[in-house]
Amino acid sequence: MSKPLVIGLIGFGNIGSGVVRTLAERAELIHSRLPRPIVLKTVADKDTTTKRNAPYRPDQLVGDAMTLINDPEIEAVIELVGGLEPARTFVERALRAGKHVVTANKALLAVHGPELMALAEEKGVGLLFEASVGGGIPIIRALEQGLCANELTSVQGILNGTCNYILTRMGERELPFAQALDEAKAQGYAEPDPTYDIEGYDTAHKIAILASLAFGMDIRFKDVFTQGITQLEPADIKAAREMGYTIKLLGIAKREAAGAPAEIRVHPTLIPLNSPLGKVNGVFNGILVNGRPIGTTMYYGRGAGADATSSAVISDLMALAADERGFSRWRDNRLRVQPGVKVIKPMDALETHYYIRFTMADRPGAMATIGRALADQGVSIRSMIQHQSDDSGNRPATISIVTHLAKEKGIQAAIASIEGHEMSAAKAFVLRVEE
Amino acid sequence: MSKPLVIGLIGFGNIGSGVVRTLAERAELIHSRLPRPIVLKTVADKDTTTKRNAPYRPDQLVGDAMTLINDPEIEAVIELVGGLEPARTFVERALRAGKHVVTANKALLAVHGPELMALAEEKGVGLLFEASVGGGIPIIRALEQGLCANELTSVQGILNGTCNYILTRMGERELPFAQALDEAKAQGYAEPDPTYDIEGYDTAHKIAILASLAFGMDIRFKDVFTQGITQLEPADIKAAREMGYTIKLLGIAKREAAGAPAEIRVHPTLIPLNSPLGKVNGVFNGILVNGRPIGTTMYYGRGAGADATSSAVISDLMALAADERGFSRWRDNRLRVQPGVKVIKPMDALETHYYIRFTMADRPGAMATIGRALADQGVSIRSMIQHQSDDSGNRPATISIVTHLAKEKGIQAAIASIEGHEMSAAKAFVLRVEE
Numbered sequence: 048m049s050k051p052l053v054i055g056l057i058g059f060g061n062i063g064s065g066v067v068r069t070l071a072e073r074a075e076l077i078h079s080r081l082p083r084p085i086v087l088k089t090v091a092d093k094d095t096t097t098k099r100n101a102p103y104r105p106d107q108l109v110g111d112a113m114t115l116i117n118d119p120e121i122e123a124v125i126e127l128v129g130g131l132e133p134a135r136t137f138v139e140r141a142l143r144a145g146k147h148v149v150t151a152n153k154a155l156l157a158v159h160g161p162e163l164m165a166l167a168e169e170k171g172v173g174l175l176f177e178a179s180v181g182g183g184i185p186i187i188r189a190l191e192q193g194l195c196a197n198e199l200t201s202v203q204g205i206l207n208g209t210c211n212y213i214l215t216r217m218g219e220r221e222l223p224f225a226q227a228l229d230e231a232k233a234q235g236y237a238e239p240d241p242t243y244d245i246e247g248y249d250t251a252h253k254i255a256i257l258a259s260l261a262f263g264m265d266i267r268f269k270d271v272f273t274q275g276i277t278q279l280e281p282a283d284i285k286a287a288r289e290m291g292y293t294i295k296l297l298g299i300a301k302r303e304a305a306g307a308p309a310e311i312r313v314h315p316t317l318i319p320l321n322s323p324l325g326k327v328n329g330v331f332n333g334i335l336v337n338g339r340p341i342g343t344t345m346y347y348g349r350g351a352g353a354d355a356t357s358s359a360v361i362s363d364l365m366a367l368a369a370d371e372r373g374f375s376r377w378r379d380n381r382l383r384v385q386p387g388v389k390v391i392k393p394m395d396a397l398e399t400h401y402y403i404r405f406t407m408a409d410r411p412g413a414m415a416t417i418g419r420a421l422a423d424q425g426v427s428i429r430s431m432i433q434h435q436s437d438d439s440g441n442r443p444a445t446i447s448i449v450t451h452l453a454k455e456k457g458i459q460a461a462i463a464s465i466e467g468h469e470m471s472a473a474k475a476f477v478l479r480v481e482e
Numbered sequence: 483m484s485k486p487l488v489i490g491l492i493g494f495g496n497i498g499s500g501v502v503r504t505l506a507e508r509a510e511l512i513h514s515r516l517p518r519p520i521v522l523k524t525v526a527d528k529d530t531t532t533k534r535n536a537p538y539r540p541d542q543l544v545g546d547a548m549t550l551i552n553d554p555e556i557e558a559v560i561e562l563v564g565g566l567e568p569a570r571t572f573v574e575r576a577l578r579a580g581k582h583v584v585t586a587n588k589a590l591l592a593v594h595g596p597e598l599m600a601l602a603e604e605k606g607v608g609l610l611f612e613a614s615v616g617g618g619i620p621i622i623r624a625l626e627q628g629l630c631a632n633e634l635t636s637v638q639g640i641l642n643g644t645c646n647y648i649l650t651r652m653g654e655r656e657l658p659f660a661q662a663l664d665e666a667k668a669q670g671y672a673e674p675d676p677t678y679d680i681e682g683y684d685t686a687h688k689i690a691i692l693a694s695l696a697f698g699m700d701i702r703f704k705d706v707f708t709q710g711i712t713q714l715e716p717a718d719i720k721a722a723r724e725m726g727y728t729i730k731l732l733g734i735a736k737r738e739a740a741g742a743p744a745e746i747r748v749h750p751t752l753i754p755l756n757s758p759l760g761k762v763n764g765v766f767n768g769i770l771v772n773g774r775p776i777g778t779t780m781y782y783g784r785g786a787g788a789d790a791t792s793s794a795v796i797s798d799l800m801a802l803a804a805d806e807r808g809f810s811r812w813r814d815n816r817l818r819v820q821p822g823v824k825v826i827k828p829m830d831a832l833e834t835h836y837y838i839r840f841t842m843a844d845r846p847g848a849m850a851t852i853g854r855a856l857a858d859q860g861v862s863i864r865s866m867i868q869h870q871s872d873d874s875g876n877r878p879a880t881i882s883i884v885t886h887l888a889k890e891k892g893i894q895a896a897i898a899s900i901e902g903h904e905m906s907a908a909k910a911f912v913l914r915v916e917e
Contacts, residue, residue, distance in 0.1 A: 354776060381800065383515070
């Protein structure tokens, strides 16, 4: 048998335990598919005392990640610490030490990815990150290998299971956001502090990674327009459904062709009820990829959790162990991110369909006010729903519209004008539509 | 620049033209993603006179495939002839000559695959076949690489766009089979002789390939239980829908765990309307893969056509050109088919839910006859629908049932008993259900 791939793992939490468990439970199967065995030598975590649900010897667990990074016998490091620091330092030092790195850390990649990729390339080692997006869905490999003959024109995904669970429940039961969030927490699908998920930051990290690969550009977290799901009301979901749409938090990366400015945005999005992504419910993720010549493809699966993430992390380890001749950057990263290169369409220049919920005094003239302000900006209305208010005229009326193709700039100007009108009873709420 | 990957293509029809066209149109993009350029030297086809919609020089086109196979400069051969002979001879000779082979030929692989794979291994060359299943959907790479850490327990797919289009139209418009088939022909989605598609043979070839990879077994076309869609009636689709199902032609490969007997079958299948595959309509393909630890994943896209197939064929060429050190069998075929090894569950031993359409005399006692015969075999009924017949009692009544979990053997015995009864007006029609 060949020289084993000796690995170390940093970060022994829920995901780390899942990886160690799966490596042990599926050892025979994994080794039967490789020319070299994978041997886990060391696990590092600040917490060396809590008992984990995974098989390990006490002498394998160390408190200092540098022990592992400085171990010349270790050829590949799995980084499952998460967040920017100290994860960035660990990954950088491991790469500098000439070790391959496998990571699930989307925040790190969306903020420091291109520098780390360049360092890996300089050192001739691999930086693999199948687990960073879409959990177990092999979307990175699909882009880099299966679809590599295509000019990719869009990647659109439901990339956060927490948000998709909340939106699914809001739609099924007309639950207010806060109640659906509480339910997600009770089910273990939302963190005690859910900000990172519900504000769209997680999705923004992930679409930055997918967009960078798909378009070969240097797209970072800060380049992504990001709107979370906290302001959504059951009335929006209901109105959308009556107009034939469902609402999903999408990460969207689109461009007409190579060289054209790319739209990179995260927001709750109206999509047709019967579209492939429209049917992705609960904690599942779905990613739609369009390219030339292939057309549309879609990928679906669990986007989080120890099991799905372990599958992705170990697939990366197996890629590293699959060739006795070592790593080849062309083979494993067929797509290239060009540092510093990006052509991004400013949100102002966006042209799409819009959903707007207006809250107006329940008196004659509300519709006329809205209609006039939109017409002044050249925006025409495709569908409109006003849900019945009581007859008193005391409570404001909610009017939801979907526009024909319109410019973001015109929409924002129309809204400012309507909000300035005396009949406006509250701020307007804007979502975007993808047909 | 490194030594190019010089290739030859056999079979210059619709798909072959698409590959040549895409190689030319996307040349810059393809080369930017590889350390070696891909250079098409020769195309072979019996027909050297018809003008193709693809850029080629007259001197590139030859009438005899052996010219190309015997050319020492050509390192990889694309086989797009289809069918068993002469395709098998071409592939075998190319492999024996030490050339890599890229093929889209599912029939060849489902009949002679393991021998050809063994020959490729012996010669140290690649036999790549991403295009053989699912058109452009990178399902072979997903199984071999993205999901390689998993013990796969099932692969179920809508693998034939022709059948899925016909079934979709039958469901949308209550069209009889023959009319939906005519429509598919008019749309160019069905061949003038559609037997290969509508009898399920194409799906059987594809599920044999997927099952072989997923389970590491030597599963051939002849091992697959195959039932086509020609006997389906709009009434079946309607009854299914009323019970919460849609009907899809599925290729199914399932087993409890490694070593357990595998079910390998193709038949029109009732699946829940809201399941991921239940929503795959028209000419699209969808493939559901279950594994441990990953759980459920799904892959969706166009399953046929020159564009989707070109994407898959060229992804294989790019895999061959992505490493200057040459082909590595472990890297590119992480899953192994073991020649001669198969453990298949006989259809008799199948246990599932069944849909049965009975045609009975419209007189008192029809239901009792059915109920008694099923009860005698220990089969209990979960749902039943009898569509209104006229009041005359002259026309037979159609009674559709879905059973609780039952054994194939018991179902067949009950049907034989009911068909032997004087109230039976026609043969029963059986479908299977996947929950």
